[in-house]
Amino acid sequence: MTDQAGYHAVGSAPGARLRVWHVAAGAAVIAIGVVLWLLLRDGSASSASPLPKDSKALPISVKGLKTIAALGIRIYWVGEKPGSTYELTKTADNRIFIRYLPGGVPVGSDMEYLTIATYPVKNAFAVTGKLAAKSSSVRIGIGKDDVAFYDRDTPTNVLVAHRGSAYQIEVYDPSPARAQRIVATREVSAVR
Numbered sequence: 001m002t003d004q005a006g007y008h009a010v011g012s013a014p015g016a017r018l019r020v021w022h023v024a025a026g027a028a029v030i031a032i033g034v035v036l037w038l039l040l041r042d043g044s045a046s047s048a049s050p051l052p053k054d055s056k057a058l059p060i061s062v063k064g065l066k067t068i069a070a071l072g073i074r075i076y077w078v079g080e081k082p083g084s085t086y087e088l089t090k091t092a093d094n095r096i097f098i099r100y101l102p103g104g105v106p107v108g109s110d111m112e113y114l115t116i117a118t119y120p121v122k123n124a125f126a127v128t129g130k131l132a133a134k135s136s137s138v139r140i141g142i143g144k145d146d147v148a149f150y151d152r153d154t155p156t157n158v159l160v161a162h163r164g165s166a167y168q169i170e171v172y173d174p175s176p177a178r179a180q181r182i183v184a185t186r187e188v189s190a191v192r
Contacts, residue, residue, distance in 0.1 A: 048154045050117045050170050051089060051097055059107045060088040065098070069191040076118045076169045078187045095119050114178070116188060117170040121161070124168045128161035140184050148183045150176075158183045 051057075062080055065088070069075055077098045087099040087107045100114040101107065121127055125147060132139055132149035140148040145163040150156075155176035160169040160183055169188055173179035182188065 048156045048172065049112045049115060050157065050172050051099065051115060052091055052095070055089050055091050057087045057089045057097075057099070057108045060086050062086070064088075065191045074118055074120075074167050075191040076167070076188055077116050077191055078114070078171075078182055079189065093120075112172075112174045114182075115170075115172040117172070119168045119170065120166060121168040122166060124161040124165050125163045128159055128168055131159065140180060142183065142186060150180065155180070160188060 065075060065077070065086065073094075073096070075096050075098065078100075081100050083103045085101040085103065085105065085107065087097075087101055089097040089099070096118045098116045101109065102113070105111065105113070128149075129147045131137065132147050134151075136152050137149045138152060138155075140150070140158065142148050142160070146160065148158060148160040150158045156172055156174060156179050158171045158179050160171065161167070171179050171182050171188060173182070
């Protein structure tokens with residue numbers, strides 16, 4: 001159908017209908033993409049990673065970690081892991097995070113990897129023991145002078161404290177089984 005000027009009325013030409021279909025299909029693809037991104041993005045609100053989002057991460061060597069520890073700063077980790085890059089994050093309130101990045105992963109990546117956090121906590125053993133006594137907590141037996149547990153809602157995060165220590169340790173791994181095994185097999189130690 002053409003009007004007096006010789007133009008086709010909107011939607012009457014086969015090309016116009018095809019263009020409308022392409023626009024609608026494109027909009028649907030974009031909408032699906034946005035929904036998937038919101039559901040699957042790294043660092044989402046559902047992340048259990050203890051890493052603070054507003055602190056700067058730096059690469060560090062084993063020698064660098066040992067130098068910091070020699071200055072009297074307590075850092076817990078799970079030892080050297082060949083092929084890993086060590087990422088250090090320190091907050092203004094002296095919380096320290098060591099993240100183990102697989103080779104080739106850049107420091108500061110949004111992906112979640114094994115992270116060992118060291119938190120200064122007065123009476124850490126008693127504080128952690130009270131948290132472990134909650135009904136939602138699952139204890140991990142590692143000895144009478146240590147307390148370790150995870151919350152049923154965040155099995156990827158295991159908290160640990162040693163009797164007489166002023167530090168609470170958090171072991172995080174995207175795999176709950178791995179985080180719990182690391183604690184149960186006592187792989188966590190202070191950098192010496």
